[in-house]
Amino acid sequence: MPRSFQEIILKLHEYWSACGCVILQPYDLEVGAGTFHPATTLRALGTDHWNAAYVQPSRRPTDGRYGENPNRLQHFYQYQVILKPSPSNIQELYINSLDKIGIDRTLHDIRFVEDDWESPTLGAWGLGWEVWCDGMEVSQFTYFQQVGGIDCNPVSGEITYGLERIAMFVLGIDSVMDLPFNDPASLKPLSYGDIFRQAERQYSRWNFDVANPDMLSEHFHDYEKECKRILAEKKMDKHLCESIIMVQPAYDYCIKASHVFNLLDARGVISPTERQNFIARVRDLAKMCAEAFLESEQGQRRT
Amino acid sequence: MSDLLLEFYSEEIPARMQEPAAEHLKTSFSSELSEERLSFESVATYSTPRRLVIIIWGLAQSSNSFSEERRGPRVGAPPEAISGFANSVGVAESELYTKKVKKGEFHFYDLKHPGYSSEKLIKKIAVKVAHSFPWQKSMKWGEYSFRWVRPLKSIMCMLYHEGKDPRSIDLELNGIISSSYTYGHQIMSPEKFYPLGAKEYMKCLRDRRVILDYTERKNLIWASAKRLAEEQEAELIRDDSLLDEVAGLVEWPVILMGDIDEEFLTLPREILQVSMREHQKFFSVISADTGLLCKFVVVANLEARDGGKSVLEGNSRVLRSRLRDAKFFFNKDLIDIKNKKFEYLNQRLEFVTFHHRIGSQAHRVQEIRKISGRVAKLLSVNAKVCDQAVNLCKTDLTTNVVREFPELQGVVGRIYCKMEGEDEAIYNAVSDHYKPLTQNDQVPEEMVSIVVGIADRVFTLTSFWAINEKPSGSKDPFALRRSAIGLIRILLEKRLSIKLTDLIENDLKPEIAQDLCQFIAERLRIHLIEKGYSHDTLQACLNLSTFENPYAAFVQIEQLEKFRKTELFHKLIDAYRRPNNILHSEENKAKRKFESEPSTELFNSSEENNLMDKLVAVEHSVKASLAERDYVGSFGALADLNEVVEAFFENVTINSLTPEEKENRLYLCNKVRKIMHSVANFSELRVL
Numbered sequence: 001m002p003r004s005f006q007e008i009i010l011k012l013h014e015y016w017s018a019c020g021c022v023i024l025q026p027y028d029l030e031v032g033a034g035t036f037h038p039a040t041t042l043r044a045l046g047t048d049h050w051n052a053a054y055v056q057p058s059r060r061p062t063d064g065r066y067g068e069n070p071n072r073l074q075h076f077y078q079y080q081v082i083l084k085p086s087p088s089n090i091q092e093l094y095i096n097s098l099d100k101i102g103i104d105r106t107l108h109d110i111r112f113v114e115d116d117w118e119s120p121t122l123g124a125w126g127l128g129w130e131v132w133c134d135g136m137e138v139s140q141f142t143y144f145q146q147v148g149g150i151d152c153n154p155v156s157g158e159i160t161y162g163l164e165r166i167a168m169f170v171l172g173i174d175s176v177m178d179l180p181f182n183d184p185a186s187l188k189p190l191s192y193g194d195i196f197r198q199a200e201r202q203y204s205r206w207n208f209d210v211a212n213p214d215m216l217s218e219h220f221h222d223y224e225k226e227c228k229r230i231l232a233e234k235k236m237d238k239h240l241c242e243s244i245i246m247v248q249p250a251y252d253y254c255i256k257a258s259h260v261f262n263l264l265d266a267r268g269v270i271s272p273t274e275r276q277n278f279i280a281r282v283r284d285l286a287k288m289c290a291e292a293f294l295e296s297e298q299g300q301r302r303t
Numbered sequence: 304m305s306d307l308l309l310e311f312y313s314e315e316i317p318a319r320m321q322e323p324a325a326e327h328l329k330t331s332f333s334s335e336l337s338e339e340r341l342s343f344e345s346v347a348t349y350s351t352p353r354r355l356v357i358i359i360w361g362l363a364q365s366s367n368s369f370s371e372e373r374r375g376p377r378v379g380a381p382p383e384a385i386s387g388f389a390n391s392v393g394v395a396e397s398e399l400y401t402k403k404v405k406k407g408e409f410h411f412y413d414l415k416h417p418g419y420s421s422e423k424l425i426k427k428i429a430v431k432v433a434h435s436f437p438w439q440k441s442m443k444w445g446e447y448s449f450r451w452v453r454p455l456k457s458i459m460c461m462l463y464h465e466g467k468d469p470r471s472i473d474l475e476l477n478g479i480i481s482s483s484y485t486y487g488h489q490i491m492s493p494e495k496f497y498p499l500g501a502k503e504y505m506k507c508l509r510d511r512r513v514i515l516d517y518t519e520r521k522n523l524i525w526a527s528a529k530r531l532a533e534e535q536e537a538e539l540i541r542d543d544s545l546l547d548e549v550a551g552l553v554e555w556p557v558i559l560m561g562d563i564d565e566e567f568l569t570l571p572r573e574i575l576q577v578s579m580r581e582h583q584k585f586f587s588v589i590s591a592d593t594g595l596l597c598k599f600v601v602v603a604n605l606e607a608r609d610g611g612k613s614v615l616e617g618n619s620r621v622l623r624s625r626l627r628d629a630k631f632f633f634n635k636d637l638i639d640i641k642n643k644k645f646e647y648l649n650q651r652l653e654f655v656t657f658h659h660r661i662g663s664q665a666h667r668v669q670e671i672r673k674i675s676g677r678v679a680k681l682l683s684v685n686a687k688v689c690d691q692a693v694n695l696c697k698t699d700l701t702t703n704v705v706r707e708f709p710e711l712q713g714v715v716g717r718i719y720c721k722m723e724g725e726d727e728a729i730y731n732a733v734s735d736h737y738k739p740l741t742q743n744d745q746v747p748e749e750m751v752s753i754v755v756g757i758a759d760r761v762f763t764l765t766s767f768w769a770i771n772e773k774p775s776g777s778k779d780p781f782a783l784r785r786s787a788i789g790l791i792r793i794l795l796e797k798r799l800s801i802k803l804t805d806l807i808e809n810d811l812k813p814e815i816a817q818d819l820c821q822f823i824a825e826r827l828r829i830h831l832i833e834k835g836y837s838h839d840t841l842q843a844c845l846n847l848s849t850f851e852n853p854y855a856a857f858v859q860i861e862q863l864e865k866f867r868k869t870e871l872f873h874k875l876i877d878a879y880r881r882p883n884n885i886l887h888s889e890e891n892k893a894k895r896k897f898e899s900e901p902s903t904e905l906f907n908s909s910e911e912n913n914l915m916d917k918l919v920a921v922e923h924s925v926k927a928s929l930a931e932r933d934y935v936g937s938f939g940a941l942a943d944l945n946e947v948v949e950a951f952f953e954n955v956t957i958n959s960l961t962p963e964e965k966e967n968r969l970y971l972c973n974k975v976r977k978i979m980h981s982v983a984n985f986s987e988l989r990v991l
Contacts (some may be wrong), residue, residue, distance in 0.1 A: 070624060071628075073622060086445050091314055104608075110605075111552060114315070114317035114319075121868075133617065134621070145443065271659065
């Protein structure tokens with residue numbers, strides 16, 4: 001049985017590593033979910049086989065509760081697994097992973113309940129379930145059908161564990177701030193709250209009341225422009241005299257635009273009409289990046 | 304004779320899709336079987352979260368052979384024609400025979416269609432049915448191109464013949480290949496097994512912790528949950544739609560009951576019940592002593608090693624955290640209401656958008672008020688009470704509880720209104736005007752709720768129509784179809800005779816209003832077809848002028864549907880057909896209608912006079928019956944025409960040599976048809 005939040009992460013790494021996944025590190029930009037990592041969004045496109053797992057710190061500014069809600073945070077961790085093509089035993093692999101972190105299938109009621117996933121900003125959707133463990137939603141399970149408006153072929157299976165939730169379940173803790181982050185028996189035991197409570201308070205205040213909307217709006221425009229500009233560049237690199245399509249730098253700006261939009265949304269300065277408009281603009285960027293990826297060397301390679 | 308077992312074993316099929324899928328499997332498979340002339344004794348289909356199964360009992364070894372008599376060219380036709388015919392049926396000319404029929408003597412051949420083996424046909428049918436399966440949403444997975452609702456893990460297709468080894472039929476669905484084994488319960492019995500017969504398959508599944516039959520699972524869940532509650536001297540609250548759903552979430556239902564922490568017992572029952580049901584799919588249990596909601600029942604899919612202790616603990620913990628949220632928000636609302644009145648919260652509706660092109664929720668309430676005034680007048684309901692009900696019907700959208708649990712809209716408003724001592728009619732309307740929420744939900748009971756419910760839906764439909772946001776194809780983001788169906792169901796089930804034009808009056812441009820009426824009429828037609836009314840009765844009764852008043856149209860449809868089963872109906876149809884047929888051909892020839900009043904002066908037979916007299920009388924009584932909405936009376940009156948019409952056609956030749964006379968008789972026929980059509984368009988009706 002794992003005894004801490006970090007041990008759960010280590011066990012998942014160990015398990016998925018043994019399953020043949022590359023264990024990646026988090027993407028170094030602010031994102032709303034593990035799906036935004038290029039290891040998922042871009043790699044779900046094209047024909048290459050690809051199996052990866054990683055932790056992704058995720059930010060949802062509107063969910064901030066000043067560290068006072070037992071279940072809600074504006075910054076949290078997702079554990080993301082992407083398996084392409086989705087193997088036929090993917091559910092078994094998942095249930096085995098639960099065993100590894102202390103959820104015994106002969107003691108706990110594990111259920112796959114219909115829940116189709118859609119990301120309007122990524123132009124992506126898939127069919128799948130939310131996974132319930134004794135009535136608690138612990139993971140999201142999706143077979144990607146489209147990303148950036150493009151049909152996925154082969155289809156990837158995506159498993160997203162809500163790490164705080166799952167840890168609270170496994171460790172029997174009712175409030176996220178009380179989660180033991182490291183081993184409670186260690187020299188200096190620390191809780192999730194010891195590490196993140198102050199940050200939650202500060203970001204909640206900044207997200208809701210202090211962030212500079214004018215600056216953020218300007219950033220959104222700049223990021224959007226930069227993303228399009230990068231993709232509009234000629235393919236030929238002048239030093240190497242080879243084609244280099246700069247998908248990832250462009251996609252970075254798509255991610256940045258998406259995050260700035262989330263900040264503006266939390267700040268409460270976006271009307272419902274504008275909201276749809278912002279979403280559509282980010283989706284356009286995501287689509288352009290997806291198309292560019294398929295043209296790039298990586299997107300073309302066949303396994 | 305043999306039995307066929309076909310199982311599609313997949314990852315979890317959404318609960319709501321399982322039974323419709325089983326139903327489709329049954330109808331599509333049986334109709335393919337009869338198409339192929341492959342006979343069978345009976346067919347049954349089953350669904351679980353992971354399987355879709357069809358069993359065909361007593362399947363014939365092969366399809367029935369039959370011969371078809373093909374007629375060739377006339378005797379004496381050119382030789383090329385005859386040899387061509389022989390070629391087309393694939394035999395020598397000498398094998399043809401000749402026979403005399405009504406139109407002369409012809410060459411014939413009896414074409415033999417052989418029977419095909421059941422194996423071959425089943426293979427063809429199964430593949431066809433699987434490829435064209437109408438899942439609401441389907442998907443691809445891995446590297447396969449086949450589409451199904453969720454990934455298929457295996458297909459088993461077996462023919463069992465007594466005294467012989469089971470035969471596996473090889474199927475291939477774009478690379479997915481059938482096998483002769485399946486699996487038990489995913490967690491408790493994941494091993495493969497090879498069923499040796501269809502009955503044995505069901506028994507083996509039961510041994511492996513799978514109850515194949517959906518209804519059996521449902522009954523089992525209900526009975527065990529009820530027993531558990533009764534043992535604790537408590538009462539289980541019946542919830543059929545939850546039962547339907549839960550039975551589709553488990554292959555092996557295990558029923559557990561847990562306690563609700565005391566700190567939550569003070570929460571209003573509705574809030575407890577909705578959060579347990581919507582989020583956790585728990586049933587509610589009420590204590591016989593206190594009448595309080597004190598326990599929950601959860602249906603697990605596992606016989607756990609520890610007897611369900613961990614499962615129950617986990618579920619209780621999730622419930623606790625949810626209820627803690629609910630309680631927090633409820634208390635926050637109570638403070639708001641204590642400081643100011645509930646009604647005062649309406650101020651906040653200004654800042655809640657209903658739709659960016661339509662306006663705020665405050666605007667919505669103002670508009671609904673106007674409409675409800677009109678509707679109250681039409682239905683003679685106290686307009687002041689309705690107005691106050693509308694005024695409070697969306698207030699709860701600004702409460703903390705509803706913002707956190709949107710599915711509690713209406714329920715929360717009701718609770719707060721009740722606490723503030725509003726009239727029963729008002730707080731009932733605040734919650735019930737949303738009804739019917741689903742197909743199985745009831746329409747509201749009380750008149751105030753009905754008025755608000757109608758006004759709310761009329762506002763929704765007219766305002767979205769005004770900005771041209773209409774449902775198209777599978778897209779209906781504002782659930783406008785549901786609004787229209789709700790409106791229709793209220794009008795029909797509460798027997799309210801209101802014209803649609805009176806409801807949507809002066810709010811819309813005429814052509815937009817017309818389009819909306821058409822849309823509602825189409826929903827009415829679909830609703831009634833789903834209710835089992837026959838297509839042609841609807842066709843005969845629904846037209847531009849009738850669907851204006853949905854309830855009146857419905858009464859007519861209902862009565863015509865009954866009348867069609869009587870003897871009198873055949874008389875009526877006979878009286879209709881002859882004049883209609885003649886008019887039809889004459890109108891086509893002359894390219895004009897014969898719509899003038901017949902002139903009695905041109906009559907020269909008693910039959911004409913009799914028919915005319917009768918028509919005048921019938922016209923009169925039909926009018927009177929229609930005014931009373933007594934359609935049966937009007938059908939009866941029309942059937943009365945039968946004898947005089949028959950006498951007229953027996954003794955009077957329409958084609959008189961005098962053109963005026965002929966024309967006048969056609970006027971007479973037209974008068975018959977006109978009177979008939981004033982009741983319904985009988986040309987649409989088949990004779991049963």
